[in-house]
Amino acid sequence: MDDQNKNLILATVLSFVVLMGWFFLFPPQETPQTETPVAEQSDGSTAAVPPGVESPVASQRVDAAAEAVADSARIEIDTPSLTGSISLAGGRIDDLSLRNYRETLDPTSPLVNLLSPVGKPQAYYALYGWAPGGELGFDQVPGATTPWTVESGETLAPGSPVTLAWDNGAGMIFRRTFSVDDKFMFTVTQSVENASDSAQRLAPYGLVARHGEPQTKKFFILHEGVVRMSDGALEEIKYAKMPDLETVGREGAPASVIDVTDRGWIGFTDKYWMTTLIPTQGDAFTSVAKYIPSADIYQTEARLPTVTVEPGQTQEVTTQLFAGAKEWETIRDYQRGGVDRFLDSIDWGWFFFLTKPIFWILHHLHAIIGNMGWSIIVLTFILKVLLFPLAYKSYASMAKMKELQPEMEKIKEKAGDDRMKMQQEMMALYKKEKVNPAAGCLPILMQIPIFFSLYKVIFVTLELRHAPWLGWIRDLSAPDPSSILNLFGLMPWGTPDPASFFAILSLGILPILLGISMWLQQKLNPAPADPTQQMIFAWMPWVFMFMLGNFASGLVLYWITNNTLTFIQQYTIMRRHGYKPDIFGNIKAGFKWRKKKKDAE
Incomplete structure (x- = not known):
């Protein structure tokens, strides 16, 4: 065999072997997955409580959350890119579909649904709140089923924010203002007004929760699960790996906790869609990815530092929530607007220098x-x-x-x-x-x-x-x-x-x-x-x-x-x-x- 033919055979066989391995390891067609049963237990909101603060048992909030959400009034979300609603039970963003994307090529097929409320299959939502500190109890801070009232606004749309309010009856008034742009970015401002005669300590948080493991493509080359940026370090955690995370907290939930100094975000990514919590870039926060076995909930959290609200004072904190399609141009614009390395939320893979x-x-x-x-x-x-x-x-x-x-x-x-x-x-x-x-x-x-x-x-x-x-x-x-x-x-x-x-x-x-x-x-x-x-x-x-x-x-x-x-x-x-x-x-x-x-x- 002459050297030229040796080289041709070598190159051809090598290509064949590599591509055959690729074909069998990462087949281009996936078998449809059966729907994962939904664990209708807790909405997981209490898991956002910082370590060391007493937390109710997750399973005790099973039916209450689903019933409260089902019976609550809603605020409509209407933008060029999104349609859905905010539940006044908990003030959660839990109903969201993408206007410009359908499930199939059929123009009459349903819109792609991103978020869905507790009580429905594969519940998936964003929830905000305050974890109590000092002498405050959980009944004195807004939680998963708090009945918010509308203070201003009727429909959440670009240029038309909506403000919700809740009075705890003990001299503290909480407000939550939602605004949204014409793409997929929500801005959430939480405030607390202390009208009592004593200082109060509490910590704001945001979380994104998924009930049950979602249906995924299960391809080795595709990441679906937690994606987060922590001071310039990108981390991806697949759903299957979350039960094996280091155990922390009183509830014994497997979790991965990172103290972010000033730049970061955390959320869940699917093949084409993503829901991500984005604290103000430059502010410190604690990034948490956890799995709650008792409720079969996958959860990401952004825990912000504890604040002290003196009598007569008001404290507020503003964060962002990306909930939508992973459009390269849109995500690039958000990165240019200050979200650190947001384009890395797209799964570029090992050959990122080529992809x-x-x-x-x-x-x-x-x-x-x-x-x-x-x-x-x-x-x-x-x-x-x-x-x-x-x-x-x-x-x-x-x-x-x-x-x-x-x-x-x-x-x-x-x-x-x-x-x-x-x-x-x-x-x-x-x-x-x-x-x-x-x-x-x-x-x-x-x-x-x-x-x-x-x-x-x-x-x-x-x-x-x-x-x-x-x-x-x-x-x-x-x-x-x-x-x-x-x-x-x-x-x-x-x-x-x-x-x-x-x-x-x-x-x-x-x-x-x-x-x-x-x-x-x-x-x-x-x-x-x-x-x-x-x-x-x-x-x-x-x-x-x-x-x-x-x-x-x-x-x-x-x-x-x-x-x-x-x-x-x-x-x-x-x-x-x-x-x-x-x-x-x-x-x-x-x-x-x-x-x-x-x-x-």
Whole structure:
């Protein structure tokens, strides 16, 4: 086996092994998860109490919270991006849907629901309050079911805040003012007025709680769970890991507690959506992620320092709550507005140094072109231009190796069975002609991290969700919906469920074009003489075709474009260096080899 074919085999097999591992570890289609039963016990609000302060038992507030929320009046939320309501029971934001996002491509499908109240499946909400200190008891501070009244405002909308009030009957008046912008950021101002004759100590907090483990994609490459920034340090905790956190607090809830000096935020992230508590940047707070086993509640908290309110004084604290879609541009604007490293809430992965610039280019191309599919094609052109110097050296080296083939055959004949002598003379020839036999596999190896990074971008970024290209490709983040099994829609029968094993046979148009593009790229070079190598090269395009058939259409589109450009580059560079690829001859030779093999059998 000559060195050139060794390198090609090595690069191809390595790509195959890596992609097969990727395919089996991180399959592109997930099996629908059964709904997790909801533990209708506590809303978890008492878990926000700072360590050392007495806390009621969570299970004692089961029915009270659900009943109070169900019976309470509500304040409507109406913005260009959000619709929902605030419950006056606890003053919680617990009903929120995203106006501009639907569950499926069907324009009549329900809006994406982000937050839902206690008593409904998968309850998910944001709650604020004050933890008592000193002589105050829990009945003297607003809690999970406190009956707030509306002091001002009717509907929460941009430019129209709403203020709630509650008098504890002991000389303290609490107020909570909500305002919201036209995207996904709420501003919550909590205040306490002390009209009593003694100083009072208490600590403000905000929390986000989820009842039961939510339905997640359960992909290794995708993080869903707690995400937080603590003085520049990003941390991600999956739901499955939360019961194993260090145990703290009187309730014995597993928790992770970080004292943040001046910059941070904490919340829950899904694939495309997020709910995040954001204390004022520059202020210290305690960041808490915890799991409450007795109530099956996952909770994040932002505990602010205890304040002392003297008689006749008023203390207030302002925090923010992001609740919405992880739109790159929107989150970037909030980061520019002061939220520290907020763009890192998007799951860029291990190859963040590639995924971030790749998405940045893709985003701006889409802003110019207006179509994400064509933007992916243009992005592929840009990547090929950036890698052209490496590709040029590689293909030039391959062409030079073709020119040296007669001399290499002479060396083999002369050396006979003396492998050591043959290797020494080969190395001398390479050195004399300034040829690097390993250069041929470099472009293929360089494609692996780029492929993975683009896969990550297409899989996790919201901008690719439901993004159409042309014709039948209406969602570049999903597999090609066409199928060879019904002649691409010409036949009246259906196709296998995308989540089933047999879906791998349901090849669409794009995967078939991918296989053809890989097959044609192979025909730039004659098939190797060794039968084993011939078999590997013969099967490789079709194995990849089936393997990538259920990957996102955007990724397959990139791969087809990349193969086409690689074919053109390699053909042109080889011609410039005196080697003319006999494509049609190589195709004919391939069919002759198959006929000979069949006759031999």
